[in-house]
Amino acid sequence: MKKCENCNLILQDSDAFCPKCGGATVECDSGSHAEGETACNCGENCSCGEENRECGEQTAENMQAGPQMQFVDDGKKKKGKKGLIAAIIALTAFVPVSAYGGRVYVADETDSIPAEKLAELNEYAEHASEACGTDILFLLAEDEAAAGDSIVDYMANYPNMGNGESRIFFAIGPDSSWHILCGGNMQNMLTDEQEDALRDAYNGPETYFGGIKAYIDLAESYVFEIYPNDTPVDEELEGLERLPEEIRSMDEFTCVLDGAGMIEPEQRAELMKKLGELSSKYGMDYVVCTVKSLNGSTVEACADDIFDYCGFGRGEDRSGVLLLINTGDRKWHISAKGYGITVFTDAGIQYIGEELKEKMKSADYAGTFFGFADLCDRFTDQAKKDRPYDTSNLPIKPLSFKYIPISLGIGLVIALIAVSVMKSKLKTVRYKAEANSYVRPGSMNITVSRDLFLYRTVAVSPKPKNNSDSDGGSSTHTSSSGSTHGGGGGSF
Secondary structure: OEEEOOOOOEEOOOOOEOOOOOOEEEEOOOOEOOOOOOOEOOOOOOEOOHHHHHHOOOEHHHHHOOOOOOOOOOOOOEOOOOOOOOOOOOOOOOOOOOOOOOOEOEEEOOOOOOHHHHHHHHHHHHHHHHHHOOEEEEEEOOOHHHOHHHHHHHHHOOOOEOOOOOEEEEEEOOOOOEEEEEEHHHOOOOOHHHHHHHHHHHHOOOOHHHHHHHHHHHHHHHHHHHOOOOEEOOOOOOOHHHOOHHHHOOOEEOOEEEOOOOOOHHHHHHHHHHHHHHHHHHOOEEEEEEEOOOOOOOHHHHHHHHHHHOOOOEOOOOEEEEEEEEOOOOEEEEEEEOHHHHHOOHHHHHHHHHHHHHHHHOOOHHHHHHHHHHHHHHHHHHHHHOOOOOOOOOOOOOOOOOHHHHHHHHHHHHHHHHHHHHHHOOOOOOOOOOHHHHOOOOOOOOOOOOOOOOOOOOOOOOOOOOHHHOOOOOOEEEOOOOOEEEEEEEEO
16 A cells, blocks of 8 residues: 655555645555554544545544645746635535534635644634634635636635635645635735735645644734724723723724714725725824714813724834814814824924815815825825924925916016006107117227136125924823823814
């Protein structure tokens, strides 16, 4: 009899290579295996040949420590940049999950993973998916329909996988090809480097269990990088009672907290994506929020509390910025923390408020928040490249086109007046037929003319600096949680 030298899978004499991992075959004894080494999953100490084949099970050793799938060259890998191309067909086929009774997140058509381990992986993937708000799925495919280019359609139509539309779906085909499909909010969000890293994470550990778990962990971290604040609300969260009711009652705290219900779902999704991209780009949290009331607090304290007690902020100093709009009292406030205090100076915050005031007055809160996101991108980029926007270097507002004809009209009127005045003073001037008439006889007689330039001395003195142009920086205060915040606000 033969077995695989890599995974110890029992093979037929006719097998040249292992059908599971592609390893070379070696001869093995036909007697019973040593205790603890090759006990069959059926519970019997199967012989190396017939009995193992009769029960149809791999050895416990092979399944517990099973070989990782080897990958083909780049020419065969398929990148998941097109998203899901078809709706998931539900309840149409059986997916082998064995002991796991919930929705399927990890499917194994090859029976390479023991039932209890498969159930554990499904529970682990389900927990990670719920935590980040995106289904993290994995498939070991055996069906020949999943080979080659067809694996895309096979994954797109695979039944009973996950619990929503947003997903990262990683599959290994029977020909060892691999593919990643991303759908919903994750469509086109992963880079090629990130997809390669997911493959490498799975390929690193020696077991299926370890490889799939490593993939799940990395995929979850990528989702949190893109949408860092999609976390379930903890009812025991410290300071939760300080928040307005419409915020406290939410199922999750996201980067868009529309407690007043002023933003359409499509706008909210687009805004979350935009703010998530900024968070990944700069390593800070960018949050927008609407409330109808302040729960007896001030707008400043409410903004600080929402930032602190909802768990916003990235890095050790919990860097970030939050824009709160109280639609009831028509007030706004920006709360900054960590590096956000450096980026958003007092003068910069007031500039942002002036830029957004007209949209806030007209109740265009979606437009306000998109404008805020654009300004956050501009302000953070400026702070990282040079120095933050402040009193001496605030952005110059572009001149509106409506002022151009007005300026031209005013200039024309002034010019006509000036010419008319000058013309009125030329009453003694009369036209002469000859040029000599304008020259007084004997008034000018040049005999010798010579110009000689020697040198010139120029003294330059620096212009005194106006103290009124010095930067004001960021004022800070301490919030109810004991954290240091910067910020400012106003009314609209």
